[in-house]
Amino acid sequence: MGGNGLAEAIEHSTGVDLIAAGIAAATGDEVVLSPRDPRPTLIHILASDRGGRIVRIEGVDEVRAMPAVHNLELFAEQDSYVKPYEQAGYKMGYAVLSAPTVPEVLAAEDELRGTLKFLLDEQGMAVPLP
Numbered sequence: 001m002g003g004n005g006l007a008e009a010i011e012h013s014t015g016v017d018l019i020a021a022g023i024a025a026a027t028g029d030e031v032v033l034s035p036r037d038p039r040p041t042l043i044h045i046l047a048s049d050r051g052g053r054i055v056r057i058e059g060v061d062e063v064r065a066m067p068a069v070h071n072l073e074l075f076a077e078q079d080s081y082v083k084p085y086e087q088a089g090y091k092m093g094y095a096v097l098s099a100p101t102v103p104e105v106l107a108a109e110d111e112l113r114g115t116l117k118f119l120l121d122e123q124g125m126a127v128p129l130p
Contacts, residue, residue, distance in 0.1 A: 004045065004088070004091070005043045005071065005095075005096045006043065007019050008043075008071055008096045009041045009096050009098075010041075012039065012041045012070050012096060012098040013039050013040070013041035014036065014038055015034060015035055015036040016034070016035050020032075021033060039098055039099075039100065040098065040100070040101060040102045040105040041096065041097065041105065042096075042097050042098075042106075043096055043097075044095045044097060044112060044113075045091050045094050046074070046076075046091060046092040046095070046116070047091050047092060048083070048084055048085055048090075048092060048118065048120070049085070050084050051081065051082060051084055052081070052082060052120030053079060053082075053120065054077065054078055054079065054080055054082060054118055054120060055078065055119050055121050056117075056119040057077070057078060057116075057117070057119070058115075058119065059115040060072070060074070060116065063095065063112055063115050066111060066112065066115075067099075068099045068104065068105060069096070069097055069108065070097065071096045072093065072094075072095045073093045074092065075091065075092055075093045082120070095112055095116075097109055
């Protein structure tokens with residue numbers, strides 16, 4: 001099924017619920033797949049280019065309210081320490097975005113990047129989202 005929101009992204013993109021299909025296969029039930037025409041979808045990994053303690057996270061409610069954002073998972077919180085994104089376990093979270101067209105989903109990703117900010121101590125500046 002994959003991690004980092006992959007099953008969610010596939011479901012939003014194709015309508016196929018991999019988690020339900022996996023559970024059905026594992027328990028001997030009938031696996032039912034009902035794909036639909038694909039919809040542009042992406043996973044945006046939230047990561048830092050440097051380490052530090054998070055003193056504030058801004059824009060969470062605004063991002064969750066964006067129509068194209070289907071899920072925002074945060075693994076880091078205020079006062080937690082983050083490491084530079086050198087391996088998957090160092091991510092601060094991810095967002096699953098989907099929209100009717102590729103330009104719309106890319107515009108939503110740009111809006112997410114401009115809205116969600118992780119502010120670290122010492123530098124006194126926001127971590128740029130990749």
